Each structure stands twice: as structure tokens, then as C-alpha cells.
Amino acid sequence: MTTTTFRTARGPAEPTGSAITTLRPLPPGSAAVDGGLWGHRLRVNREASVPEGLGHLRDYGNLRNLEIAAGLADGEATGPIFADSDVHKWLEAAAWEYGREPDEALLADILEVTRAVAGAQAPDGYLDSVPQLRGVPRYSDLPWSHEHYCAGHLFQAAVAQSRATGRRELLDVAVRLADHLVETFGDGGGRLREVDGHPVVESALVELYRETGTEAYLDLARWFVEARGTGIIESHGKQPTYFSDRVRVREATTVEGHAVRAVYLGAGATDVAVETGDRELLAALERQYAAMVDGKQYLTGGLGSRWDGESFGDAHELPSDRAYAETCAAIGAVQWAWRLLLATGDARYADQIERMLLNGFLSGLSLAGTEYFYVNPLQVRTGAHAEEERNPAAGRRPWFGCACCPPNIMRTLSSLEGYLATVTEDALQVHQYAPGTIAADLPGGALRVRVETAYPYDGRVTLHVEEAPAGAGLALRVPAWAEGATLDGAPVAAGGYAPVGRALAAGDAVVLELPTEPRLTAADPRVDDARGCVAIERGPLVYALEQADQEPGAVVDDVRIDVSAALGDEDRPDLLGGTVVVTATGTVQPRPDAAAGDGPYRPATTPVPAAAGTVTLRAVPYHLWANRGPQAMRVWIPVA
Numbered sequence: 001m002t003t004t005t006f007r008t009a010r011g012p013a014e015p016t017g018s019a020i021t022t023l024r025p026l027p028p029g030s031a032a033v034d035g036g037l038w039g040h041r042l043r044v045n046r047e048a049s050v051p052e053g054l055g056h057l058r059d060y061g062n063l064r065n066l067e068i069a070a071g072l073a074d075g076e077a078t079g080p081i082f083a084d085s086d087v088h089k090w091l092e093a094a095a096w097e098y099g100r101e102p103d104e105a106l107l108a109d110i111l112e113v114t115r116a117v118a119g120a121q122a123p124d125g126y127l128d129s130v131p132q133l134r135g136v137p138r139y140s141d142l143p144w145s146h147e148h149y150c151a152g153h154l155f156q157a158a159v160a161q162s163r164a165t166g167r168r169e170l171l172d173v174a175v176r177l178a179d180h181l182v183e184t185f186g187d188g189g190g191r192l193r194e195v196d197g198h199p200v201v202e203s204a205l206v207e208l209y210r211e212t213g214t215e216a217y218l219d220l221a222r223w224f225v226e227a228r229g230t231g232i233i234e235s236h237g238k239q240p241t242y243f244s245d246r247v248r249v250r251e252a253t254t255v256e257g258h259a260v261r262a263v264y265l266g267a268g269a270t271d272v273a274v275e276t277g278d279r280e281l282l283a284a285l286e287r288q289y290a291a292m293v294d295g296k297q298y299l300t301g302g303l304g305s306r307w308d309g310e311s312f313g314d315a316h317e318l319p320s321d322r323a324y325a326e327t328c329a330a331i332g333a334v335q336w337a338w339r340l341l342l343a344t345g346d347a348r349y350a351d352q353i354e355r356m357l358l359n360g361f362l363s364g365l366s367l368a369g370t371e372y373f374y375v376n377p378l379q380v381r382t383g384a385h386a387e388e389e390r391n392p393a394a395g396r397r398p399w400f401g402c403a404c405c406p407p408n409i410m411r412t413l414s415s416l417e418g419y420l421a422t423v424t425e426d427a428l429q430v431h432q433y434a435p436g437t438i439a440a441d442l443p444g445g446a447l448r449v450r451v452e453t454a455y456p457y458d459g460r461v462t463l464h465v466e467e468a469p470a471g472a473g474l475a476l477r478v479p480a481w482a483e484g485a486t487l488d489g490a491p492v493a494a495g496g497y498a499p500v501g502r503a504l505a506a507g508d509a510v511v512l513e514l515p516t517e518p519r520l521t522a523a524d525p526r527v528d529d530a531r532g533c534v535a536i537e538r539g540p541l542v543y544a545l546e547q548a549d550q551e552p553g554a555v556v557d558d559v560r561i562d563v564s565a566a567l568g569d570e571d572r573p574d575l576l577g578g579t580v581v582v583t584a585t586g587t588v589q590p591r592p593d594a595a596a597g598d599g600p601y602r603p604a605t606t607p608v609p610a611a612a613g614t615v616t617l618r619a620v621p622y623h624l625w626a627n628r629g630p631q632a633m634r635v636w637i638p639v640a
Helices: 036-059 062-069 084-100 104-120 129-134 147-165 169-184 201-212 215-227 259-276 279-295 327-344 347-364 405-414
Strands: 031-033 421-423 427-430 436-442 445-453 460-467 473-478 496-499 509-513 518-521 533-538 541-546 559-561 568-572 579-588 615-621
Touching: 031 036, 036 062, 036 084, 036 104, 036 405, 062 084, 062 104, 062 129, 084 104, 084 147, 084 405, 104 147, 104 169, 147 169, 147 201, 169 201, 169 215, 201 215, 201 259, 215 259, 259 279, 259 327, 279 327, 279 347, 327 347, 327 405, 347 405, 347 473, 347 541, 421 436, 427 436, 427 445, 460 473, 473 509, 533 579, 559 615
Parallel strands: 427 473
Antiparallel strands: 031 436, 421 427, 436 445, 445 460, 460 509, 473 496, 518 533, 533 541, 541 615, 559 579, 568 579, 579 615
């Protein structure tokens, strides 16, 4: 029997031993992806996204701001007031990437950026280069200044650097800043009773507590969570809904306001709940997540239905062409779902992670790894024109003036392997499927499996057992969509975990079969924009019609789908890096005669022009659209 050596590094969310969690994350290095869809995306992230991202941070002035504040350069601050946060997110991404595979050139870049951050720190611990350089009084406009938001991303980067590289330089900076926040904010003692307009510091403070053992950081995180909804932001003359500050967190029944702010707050509040043993708060957060899924989430897992305020709309207000669905919102919701999965062990959160990662998140990144979507709609009309850089009608962009999404994508991919599996006292749970290896250190020894699969395009997942101690347990997630799944040939229920009901030994093979036949999905009738339409899904992937794949004359805006005809699928290794195309039968709806002069409206008694003949509709995975340039696209297809 071989001996497995486990890394001592830990991942981005590591609950303490006293936290009220059901599952425990595996350390980085315990799960490794070495092929398939995710293998390609991880390689591109390392080879293209992370190095080019550092170049963009230099070109756009984010890094120079810190260098000026550190006395390493001359000049004035440029960019948004929260420009530091993108540097911190890049540092986190680079640290996790170094933890995946050490590289001295990458480490040199990490340390160079870290020196600039450390040099910019004020003697009392305060750190935020743009307010420092512009002479903005500290914490004078917390609803908009993002000072705690920048601090939160610094804390997360520092924890990543400590866990993945073993170095403390950035952690020391984080501790001094966190100590400054503890002395400055909270109740009593002349402290400021204020909260930041953009949550993230809550989760970051909890993780810094987990890394350092300093309970004051957990206490401050709890105070920030409990202070929301008590009128603080409204006292500054701001509208509280946008800032997730209208209702106390433990009293809220749904999510509202700015989508990214809301889901970051949910993740941080979940961290506080599990570390303080607050089951009432945890139950409230579960209800809020469920309400989000039930009425405020797109089929792709995208979040935020209004460009105005980048916000959630009302329940079932989910327009396709005006969907905002910011990439950062999907990332924050994955972080929240992961924390709820650890807390509860409920498979629906792993289902959520899969839907969001493979659809609403991955659409934000080009196959080359160097262009990004900020906004992810479910429809783009023929001839759509966009001057605003965030509008996908213009295609993916190499960077943005407000570049929150690109480094957020990088840090998510760099830490992605941590979302694959968890462990309990005597068992391994596999949540996400990708080719590679997974190992868990159980009381009796190491359980190590090699995963062989072409998922998500093929539903067969084979786990080859390489090591297994006596009594080791293994459970595999069966997604809620996977009706008819089997484990080792026996039927298993969809929407939960299927335990392997036999003793495991080296050389065994465990085979999970998930049916990935294409299927049609309908929306709740209250989703006005999708009424009378269906969407195509195949396995965990949402599909879209893209103009490049349609027959001549079959304009995506005008096609209708025949729901009585069978769907087909075709393996296309030559297309978009290798994918599966789904085919359907449809028609093209002739456009009404515009010569009548009545514009787009006419009497309801006017006959609708009849469609002539049928066409074959071809759909590709939604996350792959626009890799052949911006063009018409739609997810929801009207029924013939």
C-alpha cells in the first residue's frame, strides 16, 4: 500500500472545530483536476488570466496607487476609490495558484505586490491607498467608500497567502489592519457605529479569526452582521435597500438590493452563524437562499435582474434581455452556497454550486481566458448595439474600468478544486465531478480515489479506488435533474447523496451513471419574459441558440421550437474547444408586414403569418456563447 502525504495548507473557508457544521472541507492538494472542461479552464487561468491580470492592474493604475502610497513611485491616485480591492483579489488568486503548483516566478510577483501593499499601510494599521492619496477623511462616507470592502479582500488574500505559501508578510499587514478596525468600530468606548456599504469584510474577518485565533475578529464580524438593518446607512441619507440594510439579517425573508452585496453578506453571516453556534441566524439564511432560488434566480444561476442598481428585482421579475446577472454575483452565491453546504450537508447547495459554476459563472470568461463579461443576459437581439463597456452586445472585454469581475474569476478558478469534495469523520463526499484525484485523511488511514469522467458532457463517472482503510465511507451527489441515475447498476434517487453500500478496497471501481439526455425546461408562469417559451438543458448545462449555428434565414429572434419533436445531440470535438451540440426541430415565424404603417402593433384579429417548413435548431452550452464574436443569442425559445 502506498503512503499518502497530505498538504498542511488549507482552503479559503476553514471552519473551526467548534463550528456547527456537518461537513468539513478538504485541504488544497487533496483534490486535483487534471483534465476535461475544468482542467482546461484551470490551465488557462494559470497561464493566461493570472499573468495578464497583473499586467492590467499595472496599466490601469491599481498597483501604482499602492506604490505611490508606499513611497515607491510618484503621482496621483487613479481609478475608483476601491481600486485596491482588485489588487487584493489578484493576490488571493495568485496565492491559491501557487498552492496548486509552486512556481518561483509567480512567487516573485506575489512578493513584489505584497511589498507595495505593506509599504502603503499607515502606522496605526489603516490601509486604503486611494483615500490616503486623495486626502479623503477616513470612514467619512462608508456607504460608498468601500474601505471595509477593500480590507475584506486584503484579509482573504492574506489568509490565502499564509495557507498556500506559508509566508506571513501579508498576514502581518492584515492583522494590523484588523486590529485597527477592532479598535475603531463597534459599540461603546467611543467606537464608530458604522457599517460599510459593500459587505465582504464580515466573511473575511471570520476567516482571519480562523487563521489567527483572535476572537476579536469574530466578534467584530458578528457586530457588523447584527448592525445591518438598524438604520445606520439610512442615517447618512442613503436608500437602505440597495445596501442590504433595510431589514436585520436574522429577520429578512429574501434577498434584495444590489445582488453582489446581498450574497456576500449572506456568506459572511453564515460564517458568523456557524462559528458562534447561532442556529436561529443560520435558519434565517437558509430561508433567504431558498427564496432567492425560488423567485429571483435565472435558469443559468445568474442573479440580479435590474441594471438599475445591479440589483435583484421583485420575485419572478427575470427579464432575459435585460438580465444583469453580474459574474461577481454568481461567485458570491457560490461562496454562500458552499458555506451552507458545509453547515447543513444538504445536496441542494451542491446542486446550486454546479449550476452557477457551469453556467452563470463560466459564461463570464472567454475560452482564451483573457476576455470577460461583467453582465450575463439570457438574450441578445440581432443587431444589438452597445457603447457601455459592460454590455455583452459588444462582446467580452479584456478589462473594465471597474474591474471587480476579472480577478474575482481568477481567485474562484484558483481555488475551484476545494469545492469538489468534503469529509466527515469516516467518509468522503464527492459533490462536483471532474477527472483527477481526491484524497481524504480518515481515522483508519487514507481514502484515495481517481475520478475518470467526461462530465459534464457525459454522465458516466467512474471512481477508481487507489487506497481505502477499513470502514471508509464514500457518498456521491446525484443532482436533482438526474432522474434515472444508477450507482453500480442500481437505481438511486435524484436530489441527494448515494452512499456506496459496500466495503471499499484498493482496485475497486465505483460507477455512477447520470442521464445527460437533452431535455426541455419551462419557467414558472409568473416569469413573464419566459411565458410560452422553453429552454434546453443537457445534464447540468443550460443551452442557448447562437446565430452562428443556425441555418440560413433562421434568425434567432424569429425561430420557434416544436416541443413535440425529439431532441438530438452531437459530439463536436472541433467546435469551441470540444462540446456537445443539441439539435431541435423548429420553424421561423414570418414577420408581419411593416407596410401597414402601424409600427409593431396591429388589431388582435389580424391573422398571424403562418410559418412555412421546418428548420433544425442548433444549441450550444450557454457558457460558450460569444466566443466567436458578439452575435444574437437566446436561452428561452418561443414554442411553435
